[in-house]
Amino acid sequence: MNVEKIREQFPILAQKVHGQRLVYLDNANTTQKPRAVIDADRKYYEETNANIHRGTHFLSEKATAEYEDARAKVARFLGARASREVVFTRGTTEAINLVAAGFAQSVLKEGDEILLTGLEHHSNIVPWQLACGRTGAKLVVVPITDSGEVPVEEFEKRLTPRTKIAAVSHVSNALGTINPVEEFIRLAHARSVPVLVDGAQAAPHLPIDVAALGCDFYAVSGHKMYGPTGIGALYGTEAWLEKLPPYQGGGDMISSVTFEKTTYNELPWKFEAGTANIAGGIGFGVAVDWLSAVGLPAVAAHEHTLLVRATEALSAIEGLRIVGTAPRKAAVVSFLLGDVHPHDIGTILDREGIAIRTGQHCAQPVMDHYGIGATARASFGVYNTEEEVNVLAAALKKVQEVFG
């Protein structure tokens, strides 16, 4: 993999920030977009724009074909058996809300349990809390260890006859931990418990094969996969998607409507009410093709090198503590630097042209586990370089200079 050739495809990386070369290390937050994705967006609006699945004219048919072609691309990328198992959503958050709302309506009863891990992003906690509020079900949380791992035996212990679904992150956004989701799925399925995997942080970094994993649901966000914002996907097995009720009502999700009765559209359109983010869907398709062309195994290997290098370089800085030290991690380094608050670190790095995230990373329970309010987080993507790791390490020394 030639990183320089990849970087050339990302126009935004060529710019300077505060007079410094941009070093973008906020990829777990959102990734930058390659020219192919940006061009697809413009091309759609210049040459194709029309509403899909309705209308008999040339452009409408063209837009429909491109949108459904994008769905097929995403289905292939995730390893789904068929396109009808892929629902386009606004992102991972909406995908999880769709499943949680469906479970609240047709599965959950008072006293039922929803199993989560202590690593979850707020978007894999709050939708389930809403479902609990509507049904009287309750959340059961698998605690994490101090290295930021979810022990398989702790997960197993909390599977009970009342467990109706397990919702687990594949990769932790706050710490980078790669969860043993294969084990979670095996154990849950042994007790007939379905599993939703929040794949927002995994899909851009690891080869994903939902059929091989055997999960019941897998949620991803386009914008974390070098695609547009406002588009994502929910993979669901056909059996589950058939079973769940529609998420929203409206146009496109129906086959027939009278005031007495409505028949819902078939999969996946049953879950896609209203005019879709058509350009976003098409751009998402281009993004997954782009990622596949680079090759997920190559991406994973490159990012692992960056993770190892960053872990070494940052650990060598006096007073720096890495939070989240699981042996299996994606290229995310969450850290604290002496008494300096992460927000101050973020401001000083920004003036050096370095973009990181600081705060609780939408994962307050993770921060609470460590008894801290926030961390600074550098997260790497396909276009980052070892040189950028060095720039980060040097800038952290400047932070120490400012704070004496």
Next chain:
Amino acid sequence: MNDLRDLYQEVILDHNKSPHNYREMAHPSRMALGHNPLCGDRLRLYVALEGDRIADVTFQGSGCAISKASASLMTDAVKGKTLAEAEALYGKFHDLLTGPPDVKVTGEGLGKLAVFSGVREFPARVKCATLAWHTLESAIKNVPEVAKTE
């Protein structure tokens, strides 16, 4: 580095390291919590009132250098002031932080609080500097819930 030096002035770094009035108060007339969910900053503010005068004000909590120094300097600044005077001071302080960058700031009437003039170059940090003041406001109004910066 120049605007960083404007932001992290010595006075701010000193107050961050050794904040003034940083202690629990045994019997406060008012107490309020401040929380900035974006950074995870948390602040607990205690106010002792004598009539409409702030006889004493103390705080505890964790936060960035800007929010901690701001809380520290705020407690120094409002101690002994009437509630109306404290409110007027907050108004002036707010103008200092959010005024247009091309207009020169005098910091008149702000005393030591003028050290925060560098914050206006860092819009993302304005909320850090105002967290303590927001919290003071809810303590004064006796708003029961946690004061938020957004």
